[in-house]
Amino acid sequence: FSATQxxxxxxxxxxxxxxxxxxxxxxxxxxxxVYCDALIDGCASSPCMSGxxxxxxxxxxxxxCPPRLTGVNCETVIDSCASSPCMxxxxxxxxxxxYNC
Structure with a gap:
């Protein structure tokens, strides 16, 4: 738009x-x-994965995220065995x- 606007x-x-x-x-x-009057829809690109x-x-x-999924976009499966819970x-x-031992 013009310089004086x-x-x-x-x-x-x-x-x-x-x-x-x-x-x-x-x-x-x-x-x-142009006039900063349109709200950006952060979900428009459907960034969340796996439901x-x-x-x-x-x-x-x-x-x-659904159960057993994590991450910014639900991209990581939670591994219940990662902490070595079995004695x-x-x-x-x-x-x-x-998990099951």
Missing amino acids: CRSSPCVHGHCVQYPSNSVCWCDDGWTG GTCQDEENGYSCT SGGTCTDEENG
Whole structure:
């Protein structure tokens, strides 16, 4: 937009930067558009894997993972045997609801 438009504070969720030949809006986190008036949908790209549920947040998104999954995008399977829970040299078997020795 024109170089003089910063005077009217056109940026809804951001601030106006004036250059010699034009002006632009620098948007706050979570906003986009010429006038920073469009909320960025952090879940639009379906980032949560393996049936995780996406929650759009101001600065991105978060995933609520199904049981036995973890990670930012529910990308990691929780290994119940990773902590070596079996005593006396028992063999651990990772199972759907935990582990078995």
